Amino acid sequence: MIVSGPPASGKSILAEALSKHLSLPVISKDLVKEAMMTHLGGPPEVGQATFSVQFAIATELLESGVGIILEGAFFKGQTEIAELAKLANAVVVSVTCPLDVLEQRYVLRHPHRHPGHRGLEALPDLRLRIANGEYGIPDIDKPTLEVDSTDDFRPPLAEIIIWISQHLEGTSPKPAS
Numbered sequence: 001m002i003v004s005g006p007p008a009s010g011k012s013i014l015a016e017a018l019s020k021h022l023s024l025p026v027i028s029k030d031l032v033k034e035a036m037m038t039h040l041g042g043p044p045e046v047g048q049a050t051f052s053v054q055f056a057i058a059t060e061l062l063e064s065g066v067g068i069i070l071e072g073a074f075f076k077g078q079t080e081i082a083e084l085a086k087l088a089n090a091v092v093v094s095v096t097c098p099l100d101v102l103e104q105r106y107v108l109r110h111p112h113r114h115p116g117h118r119g120l121e122a123l124p125d126l127r128l129r130i131a132n133g134e135y136g137i138p139d140i141d142k143p144t145l146e147v148d149s150t151d152d153f154r155p156p157l158a159e160i161i162i163w164i165s166q167h168l169e170g171t172s173p174k175p176a177s
Contacts, residue, residue: 003071005095006135008105010149015071021161027058029072034114042116055080062087076136085140091167092144099130143167
């Protein structure tokens with residue numbers, strides 16, 4: 001499963017909730033990136049290398065038959081995602097919300113993030129990437145669910161879990177708590 005969306009869209013929160021209900025590990029970009037930044041610092045090259053490491057881990061797990069939730073602010077030009085989607089039955093959950101909500105969340109979360117992440121100076125890049133439609137994944141011809149996270153998740157988490165379970169083999173949701 002691929003959970004994608006722009007920074008601050010709510011994809012990490014959704015991926016963690018899905019992980020609990022579907023018993024699938026989350027391989028998130030920030031998990032890998034923050035571990036790398038702790039040891040290497042935070043230059044742009046670390047961010048770029050993070051995708052390679054994330055995709056390598058995902059490939060290894062999928063080739064071993066382990067289902068995963070691949071989560072990140074992916075870009076439509078990342079063809080590696082299409083290759084990963086071929087390794088397993090995949091679905092895409094695309095998380096979105098209006099730009100003003102993204103910006104507000106981005107500003108609010110900034111003080112609580114790993115110090116290696118870009119700060120508020122990244123907001124112009126976020127705006128430009130949104131305007132250019134850069135976030136998302138390449139067309140992989142897999143079922144896709146659009147989730148609006150403006151005010152909670154729409155559709156709600158329980159419906160998202162049902163949709164995923166209907167489209168993926170071998171996933172059985174745990175009862176909602």
